[in-house]
Amino acid sequence: MNDFSRVLYDSTDSSLYNAALVAKSVESDLREARDQAREAIRSFFGRGATEAYEAVRSHKTVAVLLDEGDVITASELVKPKFRTQGSFSYHTHVEPETSPPQEIDIDDGMFLPVSFIANNGSTDPQIASDLIFRITEAALSPLCEAKGWELVADKDSCVRIKLPNHAHLDIALYAVPDGEFELLIEKAAKANIGDTTPTPSFLLDERAYKSISQDEIRLATRENGWIASDPRLLEDWFQQAVANYGDEVRVVSRILKVWRDCSKGCERLASVALMYSVVNCFENGIQLSESRYDSLVAEVADRLPDALSDRIPNPRVEGAFLDQNWSNSERERFVTAAREFAAALNRCLTLNLDERKIIRELQAVLGRRVPTDTDRVTVKRAEDVKGLAAPVYQSQDYKDRAASETERIAKAGTGTRPYYQN
Secondary structure (H helix, E strand, O other), X not given: OOEOHHHHOOOOOOOHHHHOOOOHHHHHHHHHHHHHHXXXXXXXHOOOHHHHHHHHHHOOOOOOOOOOOOOOOHHHHOOOEEEEEHHHHHOOOOOOOOOOOOOEXXXXXXXXXXXXXXXXXXXXXXXXXXXXXXXXXXXXXXHHHHHOOXXXXXXXXXXXXXXXXXXXEEEEEEEEEHHHHHHHHHHHHHHOOOOOOOOOOOEOOHHHHHHXXXXXXXEEXXXXXXXXXXXXXXXXXXHHHHHHHOOHHHHHHXXXXXXXXXXXXXXXXXXXXXXXXXXXXXXXXXXXXXXXHHHHHHHHHHHHHXXXXXXXXXXXXXXXXOOOOOOHHHHHHHHHHHHHHHHHHHHHHHOOOOHHHHHHHHHHHHOOOOOOOHHHXXXXXXXXXXXXXXXXXXXXXXXXXXXXXXXXXXXXXXXXOOOOOO
């Protein structure tokens, strides 16, 4: 078996894994932009109800002005707190392969303590979700104008700021019950007495964050108002997977994201869907052996077409899925690209190829950042590979599945139904 593990991952800057990491200067710029947005929001919310109300009404860059019936009370303008979310929280962010059109993004969560009221058997925030969007956009507009950033007000579940150099910041807006929230903050502050590195006032303390009831976090959406959504669920699930199986879960997840970014037509293949597929492989016995990341990634890739063919469940929310709204044609593209990825890795592992050919094969599926140093590849010559089993992509079973996959997808009738019927 050939060995190209050091092409994919090692401790040097030249491996694909390290070459795909976001540059420290870029990451620093993103975090600085995020912190400036946080400060602008907190400063605006600290003005008081009357001034904020007039600012929102008069600000011309806000997409929809306040209705006459909208009311802002002082209690609804308590300064919010923030938590980083998404790939920067999971530590799976990568530099885009082609920028533009691809962009690097940083996700942030704003947690606003508000009054909740009874509503059809449940409790919901008293303040309207669209009003929170408008207040937040009004808070950010002066900053965006001063910096030359673009405020995007058409994303359903976040406020987006388009930043220079093909980057953007997404801010999700959450509401939590004010009474419980203040009590948790007070308890966390007492628990932190004596800490040498206390939590900054604008951040949601870890103890308080973990203690908020799952049933009492609401996400603001433009289309459907407040919806139940707990960002901790997927975050905790992935962190637990890393704790169980090691940092190779993150390594493989990042490499699959690099492959996704290099695959035409796979833009809507969500990172979290890839992460689920990776974790599922580890849960089913795949493991790193002798630091062979090439074999590990190839084994995950071999299982990826089948994983993308079926519904991809949210591992922490029953009845929810991570492949929501994939069209039939999109799923077909994802499966086809995954099949080609698996075949390429198997060719590189098992065929009698020279080092340059292996590098070219890897560049075709993993892009320009694959190192060209042939010393990173060890080839087993023909006389050394007698008796090896045929590569997976050459097996009759693989060919049969590949030949019929498109037909099964078409018969499924929708991109969000499983292709394999029990």
